[in-house]
Amino acid sequence: MHKKLFIPGPIEVSEDVLQKMSTPMIGHRSKDASKLQKDISDKLKKLFYTENEVLLSTSSGSGLMEGAVRCCTKKRAAVFSIGSFGDRWHEMAISNGIEADLFKSEPGSVTTPEMVEEALSTGNYDLITITHNETSTGVMNPVEEISNVVRKYPDVIFCLDTVSSAGGTKIEVDKLGVDICITSSQKALGLPPGLAICTISERAVEKARTVKNRGFYFDLVQLYDTVKDKDYQYPSTPNLSAMFALDYQLNRIMEEGLENRFNRHLEMAEYTRAWAKKNFELFPEEQYASVTLTTVKNTRGISVKDLNAELGKRGYAISNGYGNLKEKTFRIAHMADLTLNDVKELLAAIDDILSIS
Amino acid sequence: MHKKLFIPGPIEVSEDVLQKMSTPMIGHRSKDASKLQKDISDKLKKLFYTENEVLLSTSSGSGLMEGAVRCCTKKRAAVFSIGSFGDRWHEMAISNGIEADLFKSEPGSVTTPEMVEEALSTGNYDLITITHNETSTGVMNPVEEISNVVRKYPDVIFCLDTVSSAGGTKIEVDKLGVDICITSSQKALGLPPGLAICTISERAVEKARTVKNRGFYFDLVQLYDTVKDKDYQYPSTPNLSAMFALDYQLNRIMEEGLENRFNRHLEMAEYTRAWAKKNFELFPEEQYASVTLTTVKNTRGISVKDLNAELGKRGYAISNGYGNLKEKTFRIAHMADLTLNDVKELLAAIDDILSIS
Missing domain, CATH: 3.90.1150.10 (Aspartate Aminotransferase, domain 1)
Incomplete structure (x- = not known):
């Protein structure tokens, strides 16, 4: 049963969305593939209330979280954690040789704007990661108050994990000033796992261009440049099945x-x-x-x-x-x-x- | 049309395999998920003629290619290229700060056993990458002859890209002595894109344990240990849809x-x-x-x-x-x-x- x-x-996926997972294949270098990917991006920009570019990654959300902290930290990352997925972001930085400090809140508690102010005011950090919604504890961080602090530090790249909140609550990327906002298909967007999504600001891309050893698969610069130069295509073969379903589901979301x-x-x-x-x-x-x-x-x-x-x-x-x-x-x-x-x-x-x- | x-x-996927992509979701930490993943691994071991462990990655094959060269090179990688996908492997090494040399053959030509002998005999390398089948030129390397040379160097980790050949021709991983044999769902295995696969030898895992800065998502040690310690589960939410289809397609392959x-x-x-x-x-x-x-x-x-x-x-x-x-x-x-x-x-x-x- x-x-x-x-x-x-993974969440319950609607029957008609599941059916779209069975769409026959198309070439990933075809015009149809470009159109599919551009359509998805346009709808996701609305969902995230942003004019920033959207990148898709055939991976779980973790992949783009790793890419963000690795590609955009030159000095040191301030990683705020309210549970397991915040801790994971710190582990990602360290396992890539990125300098990072972990600021933990007690399980069930939030990251306070004061904690963020205290950290960023030291001038030690050029990137901050915040968990919007922590599924290990059921806590949603006060992202507006936090973003009010982060915006006072224009040299700090603001990364936000909205893996389990995007599509379920309003996240106004441009208003909040989020540089890299990450989510994943298998949460509030209502799709099977297999696709990660981020919005990325131009200043995050420009910053990343100056960072060495960004790796290959999660190199956000390569993803961004391929999307821009090759008409919304990707360096590697993407999860087309999930993209067919995502395109359809975004229509459903907009209809609702x-x-x-x-x-x-x-x-x-x-x-x-x-x-x-x-x-x-x-x-x-x-x-x-x-x-x-x-x-x-x-x-x-x-x-x-x-x-x-x-x-x-x-x-x-x-x-x-x-x-x-x-x-x-x-x-x-x-x-x-x-x-x-x-x-x-x-x-x-x-x-x-x-x-x- | x-x-x-x-x-x-992506290749033409059979209608019944496509239908399996629409299987309703299950929890990825459930016993059903463990069973699914173990069943897949058992069948893939037969397909690769190996007793080595099998790892699945929610990514394209490029992800595991990057993970292999990054996690298992301590000294220097010898990257042999007969086309674009060999060149890409070198780019992956360099973009991760891994020391690597590129040995290129003319487009349409193979990597010769002599080229491999000449490189490995210098003692400079502790990892070699070979493209089995190069889709940019339609060339299939003489992998048996090459493996006869590689096996003379027991300290060298042997990585083989079989992305576009596995499932279409016999690749006897244990007989060839391949440490990391990588493939992808959307080629000769007959599935949509979205899942990468590798076999990995214990000595490759043990070697990787001594390498620093292996990253997170493509850290083959973490993937291997999670499979071993957590009953064939994965650190991140995997592409379950593709796994349902892969399990089914492997049955079809065994029936054929x-x-x-x-x-x-x-x-x-x-x-x-x-x-x-x-x-x-x-x-x-x-x-x-x-x-x-x-x-x-x-x-x-x-x-x-x-x-x-x-x-x-x-x-x-x-x-x-x-x-x-x-x-x-x-x-x-x-x-x-x-x-x-x-x-x-x-x-x-x-x-x-x-x-x-």
């Missing part, structure tokens, strides 16, 4: 309307949070709770593993806590094309299993 | 039988070569002509562009020459699930368009 996925990626889509995510989040507060507790402070994923503190001491096994029999899957938070928390993702009704059904099933009246 | 692809990737599949490729190649010799000339020496792709010397001075446009109207696509060889050559790929009948139909269409009696 297929389990409806309420996990933070961005504001409607963001509101739907908020409604699902608010319903799930209310349920969590009534029966358990929210893990993060409510004002920083994610709109795509709710992390619930397991105050009843239930066996999350057993709960998920029972849910599995009914055709649902949620996520246990991440890493050290296993069994201490559990996670319900409500993103992409799931509806409020889907969420209500899931929570009713949990109520039934746990005999919550 | 869909064009049947006789280009060297490896020898039958390799013979089918040889038959298509021999038919195409005979046609080319009758009407044009072969670009490479016949003994080194690829079994997955025939490069034809344009001795009639036809317009390849016009020919391809006419073919397009009839539902076929071939490839013009690569780079400088454009219009001077053209390329007919005959790989994956294409049949001798498909090839006959295509060549008859070309005969008709060119009024070749």
